[in-house]
Amino acid sequence: MIWPPSVLRVRIDEKGSRKINLWIPLFLFWPLIVLGALLFPLALAMSSELRKKMKVDAVVVSGPQLLALFAALRGLKVNVGGKNDRVYVELW
Amino acid sequence: MGNDRARILDMLKQGKITVDEAEQLLDALGQNVGTEQTSALAVEEKPAGNSKRCRFLRVCVSGSDKENVDIRVPMQILRAGVKLGALIPPQARRKVDCALGEKGINLDFSNLTPETVDEFIEGLSEMSIDIKGDEGETVKIFCE
Numbered sequence: 001m002i003w004p005p006s007v008l009r010v011r012i013d014e015k016g017s018r019k020i021n022l023w024i025p026l027f028l029f030w031p032l033i034v035l036g037a038l039l040f041p042l043a044l045a046m047s048s049e050l051r052k053k054m055k056v057d058a059v060v061v062s063g064p065q066l067l068a069l070f071a072a073l074r075g076l077k078v079n080v081g082g083k084n085d086r087v088y089v090e091l092w
Numbered sequence: 093m094g095n096d097r098a099r100i101l102d103m104l105k106q107g108k109i110t111v112d113e114a115e116q117l118l119d120a121l122g123q124n125v126g127t128e129q130t131s132a133l134a135v136e137e138k139p140a141g142n143s144k145r146c147r148f149l150r151v152c153v154s155g156s157d158k159e160n161v162d163i164r165v166p167m168q169i170l171r172a173g174v175k176l177g178a179l180i181p182p183q184a185r186r187k188v189d190c191a192l193g194e195k196g197i198n199l200d201f202s203n204l205t206p207e208t209v210d211e212f213i214e215g216l217s218e219m220s221i222d223i224k225g226d227e228g229e230t231v232k233i234f235c236e
Contacts, residue, residue, distance in 0.1 A: 073166065076165060076166055079163070082158070083158055
């Protein structure tokens with residue numbers, strides 16, 4: 001099992017302006033994310049357009065798969081810098 | 093294994109084979125078992141030898157003017173994405189394939205399975221791209 005990312009760090013450096021350095025504790029949102037993943041299949045099932053096209057088992061597993069995709073984000077790092085500015089995003 | 097041994101002893105009991113023949117057969121059976129155990133151990137040891145596993149795809153681009161890009165993408169995203177992509181209804185998938193085809197990307201998503209993605213990732217572990225430009229720009233793509 002892969003645990004979902006627990007902390008998101010966002011850092012934006014821009015020359016001449018205030019630096020932004022955010023540490024967002026994602027673990028506080030885990031219950032909400034799990035709830036969202038559980039409700040997602042229900043939302044899909046309620047959508048009349050998708051209900052005709054998607055198989056029932058596909059709808060049921062879509063929630064856990066979405067959760068797995070979120071968990072897979074752990075370790076993602078983006079660091080883009082220019083002459084005057086820099087954006088850094090990392091998920092732990 | 094137990095069945096073979098019992099059969100040999102049964103044949104000895106019935107007098108179909110002599111004691112020497114039974115002994116030879118039991119010895120041969122023991123050697124076979126030994127060989128099977130050795131090959132099983134070899135199979136178990138094989139993955140341990142190939143311990144380098146590609147966990148992240150790293151893209152590093154550095155320009156001449158302090159401009160750089162450093163991206164680390166977990167391979168697990170690819171696996172999870174393919175599993176989620178498999179849930180897309182065929183009609184929608186066909187539309188995606190058509191849209192990609194219009195952009196010149198001929199990729200059939202229906203052929204993309206978690207197994208093929210694993211093979212692809214395994215192949216990527218040996219990959220390393222290193223490009224150097226005339227003005228000091230470098231592009232590095234590798235797995236770690």
